[in-house]
Amino acid sequence: MIRLAVNGDYALWQQVKCRLREPVVVTLFDVSKPNPREFEYCDAVLFVQPIGFDVSLEEVLPLLNKHVLVIAGSWHSFDNFTYWTDAANRYGFPLSVVNLDHFLPSRQTIHEQLRTRKLGEPGLVRMHRWKNRDEETGNWNQRYQLPVPLVLDLELAHWLTGMSPNLVFATEASGAETDALPGRTIQVHLGYENGGMALIGYSDAFPCGAGYQSLSIIGCSGAVYADDHQNMQLLYQWNCLNALRTEEGVRPRANLAQVFVDALCNDLDLSPSVTDWQNILKLKNAAEKSLASRQAVSLEVS
């Protein structure tokens, strides 16, 4: 029996729990008012929702002494990463940081094709991520800073290909009209030592809508295409036609929880995720330097 303390939507976690192979007890805690007693009898803690810096976990963190898993997608800025790694070092609890997109069935399928070398050596990674400006945008609207979702996609490219770039060039749409908009349109172009490349585009300039993602990877012996465009259903309402995306449901959270529970049961070390993130942050910093300087920036391959 594994006991997890989680935050987030309770109904969602009930759905997740019944999909896990091992019996799991889920206790929900409120991230805005964490109570040390909520963590006393759990085996591990999952931070799914964002924590603000106005919320003090200082009372809780020294008592945790449990494996803590944090979902990076919930962050408003990468200061959160520093916060968690500092806390883990200070109080000695094992920390894992994950990108929830790893657990999307579509991304897992792609990862499996790459891992088994069916596509051959990756030559080009292409991603688009569009969000609407109504979604919470955090504090990444600062000039020359990469938005968190874009950094997550850099990490996703790294996880899928297993390659680290040696060159980065970033650019952003600008101009009178663009600058007046609340959103941003940015792209990051990566070069790899093997000659491969990645183009990762991001926009949160849309006034409304459900957002859009696409991911394609071209390998030397095959390719994968995961595109929301392919996964749209049509809804006719009188004289209006809408496209509806078929979502991947609760499965990503269930996949994440299963991996975490398996690691706990088998005493697996999940800590390399933190080292990987530190490398991603170096890439983020290089991309931001490129945005500011309008020049390509070289990186040491880790």
Next chain:
Amino acid sequence: MKIFPRTYRCAVLSAVKHDYVARGVASHPRFELAVVADDPQVPDWAHERNQLLADAFQIPYVRDVDRALREFDVQVAIVSSEAERHCDLSIRAAQAGKHVIQDKPLTNRTSEADRLVTAIEACRVKFLMWNRNFLPGVIQAQQQIAAGYIGQPLAIHVDFYFAKDAGPPKGTRLPGYPPMEWQAFQIAAHVDGSDGAVGQDPIGELSNEGIYPLGYVQTLVGSKVRRVFARSTSHFHQVNADNHVEDLASITLEMEGGLIGSLAVGRIGAASHPSGGEIKIHVTGTTGALVISESRPEVGIYYRNQPPKEARQRRVASENDFLLAENFIQAIEQDRDTILGIRASREIFATIEAALKSCQSGQPENVD
């Protein structure tokens, strides 16, 4: 009042690369192919290809370009030679007073590009670079943008992948064997349609195909490219690796007005797509966005013993050839530019040259 012919007679000046340009023009009822011509000194394989097209249309094949332009009462020249001869043939046609339709790429030399611009403008003839801007999906994208449905464009991204092989995969040349010779390979590969840019000078996929996605950028957002950052590699095919030309490339575009964009271009191998390749256009604007599949409308066709190379999704309802030819007629008769005229083609050529330079320098490069 100027009187225009009911039918424009065309001289096909070399059909060694593709005959699809000549066939595309001929599909319009106001064009007819009158003669195929080439220079006498071209090699036998080139004469053979030219003769095949002439036979197919039951027209003469003349081994004298200038005579064909002079004696066959033609108003239009269609140029589809090796890339290194494109400009020379087009210039000779322009100087003979003929309007010019030319296959891609514009050229592989900057000096030739400039010479062609001068000739076309000095001779006051029309020029059309054959392109794909009238495919149904591209027209649809243009209509949506022109109608203002996505507001002011902010970014445009084009994926342009040809899922075709080009001989043996990279890494298959055995030790001690010589590098593959470009032209010999392209000539031999013509039999099964897997040839690329035939000619003495090796040409990579970005140079050869870049005109198409950059043509989309030009027609959809109309902004000039000011600066590029690019990466390229020979990732798939031994012939590209042996001749140091790319079969995969990506470009970041910085355009006038603060727009940004990107291209991904490659000849990515037949195994990579069941229907010839994914070609997509993404445009984001101030009030919306577009995701366009260039291949649509299409019909899915699947059957037992289907040949592996046959496309599972078949493109339908394309009028690209007809509309390009129609556009060319309108340009001649209404004295306006074609959808991809000489200046626009020169800009695309400059963008590709800057991208290739960026691949070498590892830094963004200005587009001259």
